[in-house]
Amino acid sequence: MKTVDLLIPVYNEEEVIELFHAKLTAALTDLPYIFAIWYINDGSKDATDRKLAGIAQTDTRVHVLELSRNFGHQAALTAGLDRANADYVISLDGDGQHPPELIGELLKLAESGYEVVQTERLDANDISAFKRWTSAAFYRLINRIGSTHVTPGAADFRLLSRQVVEALRDMPEYHRFLRGMVAWVGFKSIILPYSPPPRMAGKSKYSLQKMVRLSMDAVFSFSLVPLYIGISLGLLMLLLALIEMIYVLSFWVTGNISHLAPGWSSLMFIILIVGGFLMISIGVIGVYIGYIFQEVKGRPVYLVRQPESAAHDEKAADR
Numbered sequence: 001m002k003t004v005d006l007l008i009p010v011y012n013e014e015e016v017i018e019l020f021h022a023k024l025t026a027a028l029t030d031l032p033y034i035f036a037i038w039y040i041n042d043g044s045k046d047a048t049d050r051k052l053a054g055i056a057q058t059d060t061r062v063h064v065l066e067l068s069r070n071f072g073h074q075a076a077l078t079a080g081l082d083r084a085n086a087d088y089v090i091s092l093d094g095d096g097q098h099p100p101e102l103i104g105e106l107l108k109l110a111e112s113g114y115e116v117v118q119t120e121r122l123d124a125n126d127i128s129a130f131k132r133w134t135s136a137a138f139y140r141l142i143n144r145i146g147s148t149h150v151t152p153g154a155a156d157f158r159l160l161s162r163q164v165v166e167a168l169r170d171m172p173e174y175h176r177f178l179r180g181m182v183a184w185v186g187f188k189s190i191i192l193p194y195s196p197p198p199r200m201a202g203k204s205k206y207s208l209q210k211m212v213r214l215s216m217d218a219v220f221s222f223s224l225v226p227l228y229i230g231i232s233l234g235l236l237m238l239l240l241a242l243i244e245m246i247y248v249l250s251f252w253v254t255g256n257i258s259h260l261a262p263g264w265s266s267l268m269f270i271i272l273i274v275g276g277f278l279m280i281s282i283g284v285i286g287v288y289i290g291y292i293f294q295e296v297k298g299r300p301v302y303l304v305r306q307p308e309s310a311a312h313d314e315k316a317a318d319r
Contacts, residue, residue: 001032001033001034002033002034002086002087002088003033003034003035003036003085003086003087003088004033004034004035004036004086004087004088004089004090004107005035005036005038005080005084005085005086005088005089005090006024006035006036006037006038006090006091006092006103007038007040007077007080007081007084007089007090007091007092008024008037008038008039008040008080008091008092008093008094009040009042009073009076009077009080009091009093009094010039010040010041010042010044010048010052010094011041011042011043011044011048011070011073011076012044012045012046012048013044013048013094013095014044014046014047014048014051016094016095016096017039017048017051017052017055017094018051018054018055019096020094020095020096020100021037021055021059021062023096023100024037024100025059026100027100027101027103027104028100028103031103031104031107033088033107035061036061036063036086037059037061037062037063038063038064038065038080038083038084039052039055039056039062039063039064039065039094040065040067040076040077040079040080041064041065041066041067042067042070042071042072042073042075042076043067043068043069043070043071044070049064049066052064063083065079065080065083065304066304066305067079067302067303067304067305068302068303068304068305069303069305071301071302071303073156074176074177074178075176075301075302076302077091077156077178078176078178078301078302079301079302079304081165081168081169082169084165086162087161087162088107088110088159088160088161088162089159089160089161089162089165090103090106090158090159090160091156091157091158091160092156092157093156093157096197096198097196097197097198098119098155098157098196099194099196099197102119102157102192102194105192106119106158106159106192107159109159109190109192110159110161113188114188114189114190115160115161115163115164115187115188115189116158116159116160116161116164116182116187116188116189116190117158117159117189117190117192118154118158118182118189118190118191118192119154119155119157119158119191119192119193119194120154120155120191120192120193120194121154121155121157121193121194121196122193122194122195122196154179154183156178156179157194158182160182161187163187164182164185164187167185167187168181168182168185171185172301173295174295174299174301175295176301229281229284233277233280233281236277237274237277
């Protein structure tokens with residue numbers, strides 16, 4: 001039988017992790033595959049680690065990877081991808097909003113020849129209008145300014161073939177936006193829409209700050225348009241300066257120099273506009289330089305506090 005690795009990043013999910021694992025186990029019962037379940041604990045501060053240890057003792061398919069601190073959702077997924085060694089790799093969240101019941105459908109599509117099965121989240125009515133609007137605006141922006149099309153509503157709930165996983169491992173960038181990276185590598189793909197159920201317990205760990213940071217990683221990793229905007233602003237200011245010069249020369253040509261009164265307010269307006277454009281352009285360039293600085297340092301995307309046990313290593317080798 002073919003092998004499947006399930007990658008499940010978790011952060012402070014003590015209230016839900018046991019319920020989720022029971023639901024996951026039920027969804028896998030009748031599927032004719034050999035499963036390995038990887039829980040990546042992303043520096044949880046609650047009892048998630050103890051809950052995962054108990055789950056691993058009762059289910060021999062479970063591997064637990066403890067990161068040294070909270071590196072973020074994308075880094076935790078990367079840690080799982082680095083250890084995945086199966087024919088198919090499926091990533092999903094451990095809060096129940098990525099329904100495990102869809103795993104069979106993902107595998108059915110993979111068996112029909114698709115190398116990437118990307119799920120598309122259909123927003124439920126209980127999602128706030130602000131989150132719905134910001135999500136739509138983000139995907140519209142990234143698809144307009146980037147060269148890689150990212151499916152609106154794309155979730156980190158997806159199936160990847162072994163070849164796609166190996167391609168992602170060849171992309172060791174520090175600032176990671178896996179939805180864009182998966183779209184960039186190509187391969188034969190299909191979209192599977194789904195309606196997310198409510199969280200089984202607890203609350204979302206994706207704060208507004210984390211969403212803004214992920215959006216910045218997406219924009220600055222997949223587009224140079226912000227730099228082109230800076231160039232465009234500079235050209236606009238040159239055009240305005242040319243218009244101003246022609247306007248002043250017109251008074252000299254017509255002999256109406258007396259009507260050319262110096263204007264302090266207009267001068268200050270131009271200075272402020274030029275200064276604002278310059279600060280924006282310098283700031284954009286600074287962000288790109290900061291990203292380059294973090295890349296060239298070569299720091300790892302994540303650090304492991306507690307590696308997998310030797311038994312788990314032998315089990316993976318046997319597979």
